[in-house]
Structures are given as structure tokens and as C-alpha cells.
Amino acid sequence: MARLVLDDVTKVFEDGDEEIVAVEDISVEIPDGEFLVLVGPSGCGKSTTLRMIAGLETVTDGEIRLDDAVQNGVRTQDRDIAMVFQSYALYPHKTARGNMSFGLEEATDLSDAEIDERVTEVASMMGIEDLLDRHPGELSGGQQQRVALGRAIVRDPEVFLMDEPLSNLDAKLRAEMRTELQQLQEQLGVTTVYVTHDQTEAMTMSDRIAVMNDGRLQQVGRPLELYHEPTNLFVAQFIGEPSMNFLSGRHENSTFVADRLQYPFPETVADAVGGATDLVLGIRPEDIELDGADGDSAHEFEMTATVVEPMGNQNVVHLAFPGETEGTEDLVATTDGRQRIESGATVTAHVPVEAIHVFDAESGEALY
Ligand code: ATP
Numbered sequence: 001m002a003r004l005v006l007d008d009v010t011k012v013f014e015d016g017d018e019e020i021v022a023v024e025d026i027s028v029e030i031p032d033g034e035f036l037v038l039v040g041p042s043g044c045g046k047s048t049t050l051r052m053i054a055g056l057e058t059v060t061d062g063e064i065r066l067d068d069a070v071q072n073g074v075r076t077q078d079r080d081i082a083m084v085f086q087s088y089a090l091y092p093h094k095t096a097r098g099n100m101s102f103g104l105e106e107a108t109d110l111s112d113a114e115i116d117e118r119v120t121e122v123a124s125m126m127g128i129e130d131l132l133d134r135h136p137g138e139l140s141g142g143q144q145q146r147v148a149l150g151r152a153i154v155r156d157p158e159v160f161l162m163d164e165p166l167s168n169l170d171a172k173l174r175a176e177m178r179t180e181l182q183q184l185q186e187q188l189g190v191t192t193v194y195v196t197h198d199q200t201e202a203m204t205m206s207d208r209i210a211v212m213n214d215g216r217l218q219q220v221g222r223p224l225e226l227y228h229e230p231t232n233l234f235v236a237q238f239i240g241e242p243s244m245n246f247l248s249g250r251h252e253n254s255t256f257v258a259d260r261l262q263y264p265f266p267e268t269v270a271d272a273v274g275g276a277t278d279l280v281l282g283i284r285p286e287d288i289e290l291d292g293a294d295g296d297s298a299h300e301f302e303m304t305a306t307v308v309e310p311m312g313n314q315n316v317v318h319l320a321f322p323g324e325t326e327g328t329e330d331l332v333a334t335t336d337g338r339q340r341i342e343s344g345a346t347v348t349a350h351v352p353v354e355a356i357h358v359f360d361a362e363s364g365e366a367l368y
Pocket of ligand 1: 013014015020021022040041042043044045046047048049
């Protein structure tokens with residue numbers, strides 16, 4: 001069992017007279033065997049969080065626990081954790097076998113034969129048993145990454161920490177490794193914290209995603225939970241591609257009023273919004289229906305399709321309200337690739353009430 005807990009963890013770097021708060025008051029509990037993906041913009045504190053878990057950075061405040069054992073102050077080599085980096089960090093003068101067995105030779109009292117057996121077993125699991133006598137220089141990027149992963153697996157740790165392990169691979173290999181790595185993690189059942197910039201990795205590999213911004217945890221939840229129920233504007237714009245549309249406006253008599261749109265709220269939404277006046281209306285691109293026949297005229301708007309990008313499986317349609325300044329777009333919709341929409345055409349955009357998100361403009365918190 002390996003339950004990893006971060007309890008109000010803060011990291012402050014001292015840079016001369018300056019204090020840089022890289023991570024602020026992060027609390028999260030990662031149950032045994034969970035695959036948690038950490039995402040957020042560059043500089044938000046993902047790597048620092050991972051490095052604190054690994055013991056490569058000290059914790060300024062708060063506690064990191066592994067099954068109730070406090071890890072603050074425990075040396076990296078004494079933590080039951082294996083880390084995989086973006087740069088594979090293999091020893092160039094050791095063979096694949098040497099790289100995989102090195103950690104075991106150092107840290108365990110297994111016999112040479114036992115180590116060899118374990119390395120061979122993991123190499124076969126990773127499909128690299130024929131490459132064990134090669135040096136890193138004689139391996140492709142994907143093969144090197146397998147060796148790096150294999151090295152982490154042979155150690156049979158309580159926790160895997162992975163910092164963008166697939167980002168140096170080309171798109172096709174990355175997609176393959178994504179599936180493999182996820183299956184492997186499931187099979188091994190090792191608690192994993194995985195940092196990535198890649199939304200697809202976050203959405204498809206994780207049990208839960210933790211979204212960070214500016215050193216703070218914004219939301220932790222299952223991928224679809226974050227997608228459908230973002231807790232604030234930051235998570236709403238961060239998760240999903242193309243991004244959610246946002247319109248700024250006011251709440252007047254149960255209606256959302258923006259410069260070029262009036263959108264009556266159903267009672268449930270008006271109740272949830274309550275007394276908040278400055279709002280942001282959020283609409284996912286795929287929730288906008290173009291030229292459908294719904295008879296929901298209160299929530300249909302005439303718009304111009306300014307640019308249509310046919311992607312094959314879908315069209316990305318840029319939309320502007322009538323009278324909008326040239327070059328401005330108000331909404332982006334994605335529609336079925338078989339639907340023919342010409343650039344410059346006037347279309348009816350239906351925004352169903354079930355699909356909308358409403359945020360408080362000031363706090364950014366989701367109201368509905
Ligand atoms: P990226 O996605 O670009 O790798 P990140 O989310 O991993 O970014 P961190 O590397 O954790 O972000 O950095 C968080 C903040 O802490 C940044 O402002 C960074 O400049 C700062 N920082 C990181 N390491 C140090 C350090 N050793 N000394 C001072 N500041 C640091």
C-alpha cells in the first residue's frame with residue numbers, strides 16, 4: 001500500500017532578497033495505485049511539487065507523507081520512490097542492462113542472479129530484451145525511454161514520479177507509449193504522479209487530474225469531471241481544445257446581457273447565479289449547434305461564420321455577431337465534419353441551456 005499525502009505543502013525559494021513562492025498550500029491525497037496527472041501552465045510549480053515528493057527539494061512548510069510516514073527530511077535515496085525524467089538521464093557508458101540494474105546494485109542486497117532475473121523480466125515486459133547489451137547511444141529515443149522506464153520499474157518502488165517522460169518522442173511513438181505506459185501502471189498498480197503539458201495525456205492516462213496555476217491547486221478530479229464541471233474560469237479555459245468560449249456580461253432580470261447578445265436563463269440557472277451581477281458565460285465549442293432546427297428561438301442567434309477550418313472529422317467554425325468589427329470573433333464552434341458550412345455564410349447558432357457554464361466575473365468561481 002502506498003498512499004501519498006501532501007498536506008498544506010509550500011515551497012519558497014530565496015533568490016537574493018527576493019522570495020519566490022513556487023508552491024503554495026497544496027493539499028492532495030493520492031490513494032494507493034492511483035495515476036494522478038499534474039497539469040498547469042509553465043512555471044506554475046509542477047516540477048517543484050514533484051521534486052519535493054522525490055526529496056530533491058526541501059519543503060518550506062507543510063508535510064509530505066507516504067502511508068502516514070512523514071517524508072520531510074528523508075533523503076531521496078531512502079524514499080521508496082522512482083523518478084522518470086523527460087531527458088532519459090541514462091548513463092552513456094553503461095549498457096541498457098547496466099542502466100537498469102545500477103539502482104538495484106546500489107540500494108538492495110539482492111544477489112547478482114536475482115538482479116539479472118528481475119532486469120530480464122522487466123525488459124521482456126517493456127519489449128527491450130534484445131537491446132539489453134546496447135549502450136544508450138545505440139538506441140532510438142523511444143528505446144532509451146523504455147530503458148529509463150524499465151529502470152524505474154525494476155526498483156519496484158511504492159511511487160513513480162514522472163516529469164514529462166514522453167515529451168521528447170515524436171507524435172506517433174508518444175501515442176503508442178501513452179497507451180503502453182497506462183496499461184503498465186495499471187498492471188503494476190504503483191501510485192503515480194505524472195507531470196505533463198499534453199492535454200491528451202492528462203485526459204486519457206489519468207485516474208484524476210490536478211490542475212495548478214501560480215503555485216496553487218485549482219481543482220482535482222476525474223478528467224470528465226474537470227471537463228464538465230470546472231470549478232473556476234482557469235480550469236474551464238485550461239481543459240479542452242479548442243478552449244471553452246467566454247462572453248462577459250451582466251445578470252439582469254434572469255437574463256444574461258452582453259453587448260451583442262441576450263440569453264434568458266432558465267430558473268435553475270437564475271437561482272444558482274443569485275445576486276451576482278458581473279458574469280462570464282462559458283460555452284464549449286461542441287455544444288454550439290449550427291443551423292439545427294430546435295425551435296428554441298430564445299437561445300438561437302444569427303451569426304456570421306467568418307472562418308471555417310475543415311479538419312476532416314470536424315469543422316472549426318469561427319463566428320461573429322452581426323455588426324461585429326471586422327476580424328473579431330465572438331465564438332468558436334466545432335461541428336460534424338460532414339456538415340457543409342461556407343466561410344462568410346450567415347448561420348443560426350443554438351446554445352442549449354443544458355450546456356452553458358456561468359462564472360462570477362470577479363472571483364472567477366463557477367456559479368453554474
Ligand atoms: P514548466 O512547465 O515550465 O516546467 P513548472 O510548472 O514545472 O514549469 P516549476 O519549475 O516548478 O514550474 O517552477 C515554479 C516557479 O518556481 C517558477 O516561478 C520558477 O521560476 C521557480 N523556481 C523553480 N526552481 C527554482 C529555484 N531553484 N530557484 C528559484 N526559483 C525557482
